[in-house]
Every structure is written in C-alpha cells, then in structure tokens.
Amino acid sequence: MADVGIRLSGTIEVLRDGEPVAIPGRRVRALLVMLALSAGRSVPVDTLSRGVWGDDPPERVRGSLQTYVGRLRRVVGAERVATEETGYRLDIPADAVDLLQFERLVTESSEADDPDTESARLDQALALWHGDPFGGAPSEWIEQQLVPELTERHLQAVERRIDLDLSDGNATAHLPMLRNLIERHPLRETLWMRLLTALDDAGRTAEALERYEDLRTRLADELGVDPSPELQRVHQQLLTKEPPRIEDSAATPTTATPRQLPPAIGGFTGRSDQLIALDSAATDSSLVALHGPGGVGKTALAVQWASRNHGHFPDGQLFVDLRGYGPGEPVDPLDALDALLRGMGVPGNRIPADTESRSALLRTELSNRQALLLLDNAREASQVRPLLAGGSTTTLVTSRSQLRGLVSRDGAQRIAVDPMPTDDAVVLLADRFGIRADSSTTELAELAELADLCGHLPVALTVAAERAGRDGHHRIAEVNERLRNEHERLGTLTGWADDPSHRRTRGLLLVVRGVGRRHRPDVPDPRSAPALANRHRSRRRPCRRRRPHRRATPRPPHRPAPPARDLAGLVRGARPVARLRRRARCRQTR
Numbered sequence: 001m002a003d004v005g006i007r008l009s010g011t012i013e014v015l016r017d018g019e020p021v022a023i024p025g026r027r028v029r030a031l032l033v034m035l036a037l038s039a040g041r042s043v044p045v046d047t048l049s050r051g052v053w054g055d056d057p058p059e060r061v062r063g064s065l066q067t068y069v070g071r072l073r074r075v076v077g078a079e080r081v082a083t084e085e086t087g088y089r090l091d092i093p094a095d096a097v098d099l100l101q102f103e104r105l106v107t108e109s110s111e112a113d114d115p116d117t118e119s120a121r122l123d124q125a126l127a128l129w130h131g132d133p134f135g136g137a138p139s140e141w142i143e144q145q146l147v148p149e150l151t152e153r154h155l156q157a158v159e160r161r162i163d164l165d166l167s168d169g170n171a172t173a174h175l176p177m178l179r180n181l182i183e184r185h186p187l188r189e190t191l192w193m194r195l196l197t198a199l200d201d202a203g204r205t206a207e208a209l210e211r212y213e214d215l216r217t218r219l220a221d222e223l224g225v226d227p228s229p230e231l232q233r234v235h236q237q238l239l240t241k242e243p244p245r246i247e248d249s250a251a252t253p254t255t256a257t258p259r260q261l262p263p264a265i266g267g268f269t270g271r272s273d274q275l276i277a278l279d280s281a282a283t284d285s286s287l288v289a290l291h292g293p294g295g296v297g298k299t300a301l302a303v304q305w306a307s308r309n310h311g312h313f314p315d316g317q318l319f320v321d322l323r324g325y326g327p328g329e330p331v332d333p334l335d336a337l338d339a340l341l342r343g344m345g346v347p348g349n350r351i352p353a354d355t356e357s358r359s360a361l362l363r364t365e366l367s368n369r370q371a372l373l374l375l376d377n378a379r380e381a382s383q384v385r386p387l388l389a390g391g392s393t394t395t396l397v398t399s400r401s402q403l404r405g406l407v408s409r410d411g412a413q414r415i416a417v418d419p420m421p422t423d424d425a426v427v428l429l430a431d432r433f434g435i436r437a438d439s440s441t442t443e444l445a446e447l448a449e450l451a452d453l454c455g456h457l458p459v460a461l462t463v464a465a466e467r468a469g470r471d472g473h474h475r476i477a478e479v480n481e482r483l484r485n486e487h488e489r490l491g492t493l494t495g496w497a498d499d500p501s502h503r504r505t506r507g508l509l510l511v512v513r514g515v516g517r518r519h520r521p522d523v524p525d526p527r528s529a530p531a532l533a534n535r536h537r538s539r540r541r542p543c544r545r546r547r548p549h550r551r552a553t554p555r556p557p558h559r560p561a562p563p564a565r566d567l568a569g570l571v572r573g574a575r576p577v578a579r580l581r582r583r584a585r586c587r588q589t590r
Contacts, residue, residue: 004076006036006097010131012138014075021075027052028075029138031068035081035090036097037146042084054141099150102128106157115164122161129154155181155188162194172202172342175335180328186218189231196234202338203348208238258343260319261374264307265300269431270424274415278305281413282394289397289406292417294325295459298398299376301417306372306396313394315369318343320387324379325400333386337362340373340387359386366393374398381405419456426451428458432465433476446476453483 005015012029014021023029034051035043048065049057058064069088073081082089094100102125109121133150137143158181162174178195185191192215199208212227212235219225227235274290278301281288290298306317318340322331337358341351344365352358366373366389378384378399384406388395397403397412406412420428429435429447454460464479 002077004092008099008134009129011135023075024071026138027068028071031072039090039092039094039097042087042089044087050141098128119164122157159190166197172338189228193231193234203351204353205238207353258316258318261306261317262303264303268304269428270420271301274301275305277415285413287395287410287412289403289412289414290417291399291402294400295457296417297458298417302374302396302398313370313372316371319374321376322378324377330379336387355386363389367391425456428461429465449480
C-alpha cells in the first residue's frame with residue numbers, strides 16, 4: 001500500500017510515495033478536503049454534500065457522491081477511501097494531513113510546561129503553513145465555513161509565538177512577518193498591538209506612534225470607530241514612556257565577537273577556481289559579489305571561503321539572509337540594518353529609526369574593524385547598498401542577479417558561479433555514495449549520467465543522491481532510468497520535500513525537467529520541429545476543422561541549441577513540452 005500525504009496549506013495536493021498526483025476537478029478537491037480534515041473518522045453524506053455543493057445539491061446526492069468518491073479513489077488508492085454505513089472515511093493517519101499536524105502541534109504547544117517547549121512546538125507548526133488554506137477554496141461552503149476558522153487558528157498561533165519572543169525582548173525578527181500579515185489583515189488590531197510593541201522594543205518608538213496614527217485614521221475613515229481600548233493602552237504607554245537615561249544610551253556594547261556564519265558543508269567538493277578568485281578579489285576590493293542561478297551553490301561557496309579565511313576577520317563575521325528570492329518577502333534594508341547593529345552589540349535604544357542613520361551607524365561601528373559581512377540571497381543593488389560598511393570590512397554578496405549596479409557604482413568585484421563541471425559533480429556524488437575513484441567504469445559512468453540529468457546543479461545532485469541511497473542501498477541506475485523520463489523527473493527530485501525548510505528548493509527543481517536532454521548531444525533538441533511534430537502524433541485525434549494556414553508538413557529542423565548554462569536557459573528548454581501538453585489538452589476537449 002502506497003504512503004499517502006495530503007497538503008492543504010497554500011494548495012491542495014496529494015502525494016503518493018512522495019510524488020504528486022493530479023486531482024481531477026474542483027468537486028473531487030472539495031470532497032478530498034472534507035475527508036482529509038476528518039482523516040481516520042467517518043464523515044456523513046450530508047456533511048460531504050454541504051462541503052461539495054453547499055445549498056444547491058443535485059437531485060441524487062448519493063449517486064453523484066459515489067461518482068466523485070470513485071474518482072478520488074483513483075487518486076489516493078481504492079483502499080484508502082472506506083465506505084461506512086452513513087458516509088465515507090479517508091483511511092490515513094492524521095499526521096499525513098499537514099493542517100491536522102499543524103493543529104496537533106498547536107495544541108501541544110498550549111499544553112507545554114515551559115516557554116522553550118512551547119516555542120519549539122509553535123515553530124514546527126508554523127513551518128507547515130505555506131499560505132491561505134487550500135490555495136483558493138474549491139467550494140463556496142468551504143470558503144465561508146472552513147477558511148476563516150483555519151486562518152484564525154493560524155493567526156492565533158503566530159501571535160502567541162510573537163508574544164513569547166516579546167517577553168524575552170527578541171521580537172525584532174518578526175517585524176517583516178508582522179508587516180506582511182497586517183497588509184493582508186489590515187483591520188486586525190491584535191496584530192497592530194504586537195507591531196507597535198515590537199517597534200518600541202527595537203528602539204523605534206517614533207515609528208510606532210506614526211503607525212498607530214495610520215491605523216486610527218483608517219478605522220475612522222472606513223468603519224467610523226476608534227481603536228480598541230487595548231490598543232489605546234499600548235498607545236498611551238508609548239506616549240508616557242520615559243526616555244532612556246544617558247548612561248543607558250551610552251551603554252557599552254557586548255564584547256562578544258559575532259560569529260554568525262552558517263556551518264560550512266561537510267565534504268565540500270570542487271570550486272577550486274572560484275575559491276582562488278575569491279582570494280584574489282577580496283585582496284583587491286572590499287566588496288565581492290557571487291552571482292549564478294538558483295541551486296548552483298553560491299551560499300555554500302561563500303560560507304566555505306569565509307570559514308577557510310576566518311583568521312583574516314578577527315573582529316567578527318556577520319550574516320544576513322536578505323530573502324531576495326524567497327521564502328517570503330525580501331528583507332527591507334531597515335530591518336537588515338537593525339539585525340546587523342544588534343549583532344555588533346549595539347543596544348536597541350541606540351539604533352536610529354531611519355535607514356540612512358542606521359547605515360551611518362553601521363559604518364561607524366565597523367570603521368576600525370577587520371570583519372566579514374556576508375549578505376546572502378540579495379535581489380538587487382538597492383537592497384544591498386545601505387548595508388555596505390566600507391573601511392577594512394570585507395562584504396561578500398550572493399545573488400541570482402549580476403548586480404551590475406554594485407559593479408559600476410560601488411566597485412564590486414564580480415565572480416560567476418556556474419553549474420559544476422562533470423568531474424567535480426561525479427566526485428560529489430561518489431563521496432555521497434562512498435564510491436572510490438578507482439571503482440568500476442560502469443559505476444562512474446552511472447554517476448556521470450546522473451550528474452548530466454541533474455544539470456550539474458548541486459541542489460539537484462544532492463536530492464538525487466538521497467533518492468538513490470534511500471533504503472540503505474544505492475539505486476543509481478534506477479534513479480537514472482526515472483530521470484530519463486521527463487514526466488517522472490520532477491516527482492523523483494521533489495518527493496523528498498516533505499521537510500518544509502526545503503520547500504523553497506522545490507521551485508528550483510521545476511526546471512530540471514528538460515536538463516538531461518540539453519546536456520546529451522545524442523538526443524535531439526526538444527525545440528526542433530521534428531521533436532515537436534512527433535511528440536504526440538500517436539495521440540492526435542482527427543481534427544474536424546483544419547485551419548488553412550497551418551503547415552501540412554513539419555518545419556525543417558534547426559541547429560541544436562548549446563547546453564544551457566544558467567537557470568533561465570533550463571526554463572526555456574522546458575517550455576516547448578509545456579506548450580505541447582496545453583495543445584494536446586485543447587484537442588482532447590474539442
């Protein structure tokens with residue numbers, strides 16, 4: 001019996017043995033939602049009818065429901081949907097449904113005996129939440145009845161998690177999330193209360209007062225009411241707060257030297273040319289930018305180089321994930337500066353409220369220090385520029401963008417990070433599998449093919465190696481066979497993504513559908529006319545209305561495209577197949 005997992009946060013998705021399965025139609029999705037939220041328990045026919053059809057059920061409810069149950073059984077497995085006397089039961093564990101697992105962890109957090117355990121359970125629960133319930137409700141009844149309840153449960157969990165950090169004075173890290181939630185729920189005053197308190201704790205009382213005034217005006221204009229008594233009390237506390245004493249403002253920063261870099265990857269392989277280039281660039285310039293496609297290993301390279309050269313930075317190593325390409329919204333320079341200054345030991349009451357003043361204070365704090373500043377996952381030069389320290393501090397930036405503005409205006413040295421060469425990719429895979437360099441030619445050839453099929457991207461190589469080594473034995477040939485089939489390639493590489501911390505990487509693997517062909521000269525270019533013409537010829541139905549301007553014979557083939565060397569090239573290589581599938585679906589619906 002296949003393992004079944006169901007994701008209802010941000011989407012509706014069924015995974016069988018870790019691989020996504022298509023769900024046919026919104027009625028089936030609505031039925032799945034109703035059964036999944038009661039996994040392991042019988043759901044009456046009347047309840048299912050309300051969830052699927054609302055107040056407008058068909059004349060033969062049971063017959064129509066049986067039809068949709070049959071379609072759902074083809075998705076999750078016939079043995080997973082049991083027929084009961086009064087309804088149906090989805091026979092899977094509750095923890096196989098992400099929202100039920102979320103509910104369990106939130107409940108456990110409320111029963112925890114200490115704040116640390118409560119925080120840990122809430123962190124685990126919130127990691128399972130990836131967006132609005134169901135990613136758009138499949139029925140009006142679900143939209144009206146279930147979505148508000150689940151959304152409220154999520155917001156309560158977020159607010160409780162922020163409260164735990166507020167009590168410890170560590171709520172600054174939640175400011176970006178609070179802003180994002182307030183943008184989606186602008187009249188939820190409990191979020192505003194926590195935003196004002198967090199801003200005040202960060203030394204930004206003036207900004208907190210401005211935001212309160214914004215909310216007061218909005219409530220008066222849209223609802224004709226004043227803020228709640230609780231929110232007014234928070235506002236009054238901000239107004240009557242005593243200014244910090246002089247000795248507090250001049251408090252000496254902590255003497256601990258910041259060492260914030262993530263741990264270096266064990267068994268780091270290859271990249272000798274880039275490491276040498278980094279040594280040279282850091283000697284010539286205080287600003288170096290690593291750029292390359294997502295999943296190519298820029299962060300791992302930067303951390304590896306910084307770890308090898310930690311002795312050159314005796315005054316500290318600072319790290320900020322700018323989230324330029326996710327997860328979530330990019331980090332505002334104002335918040336990044338707050339984190340950097342606090343990392344240097346600057347008390348919150350000394351941190352200014354505006355970006356320019358914070359940037360000036362950062363330059364002052366680092367002016368006489370030999371430190372490293374690693375700005376990871378930047379989106380554009382304007383996000384990075386306020387964080388540049390200059391002086392004797394070395395700033396290392398990673399980005400998918402080439403950051404031309406940093407080169408032309410700020411004198412950055414730029415280093416490209418490309419997909420790994422074949423030799424390095426094979427060594428990486430061999431280390432993962434414990435295969436020696438003098439192993440059989442067959443094993444090494446399988447590793448080389450696996451590297452080609454993964455586009456030489458380290459993230460894809462790592463995922464494929466995990467898949468091949470699953471169950472305690474290496475199935476390289478089997479994984480290669482599955483990766484050759486473009487229809488299974490994505491599922492093979494993303495079936496591991498049950499860990500929410502890896503969810504962002506799932507998007508990077510979408511482009512690996514067409515990578516193998518682009519790296520194998522013996523296979524025709526998927527964009528060539530013969531490949532497109534023959535792709536679905538066997539499934540083509542006679543067309544009753546032929547358009548006179550269409551060619552009766554395929555266009556002549558053009559010269560095969562060179563192998564893609566960046567993420568955009570891989571995406572372009574996968575687009576023709578997507579277009580063919582859309583055309584095939586259109587023909588089948590005529």
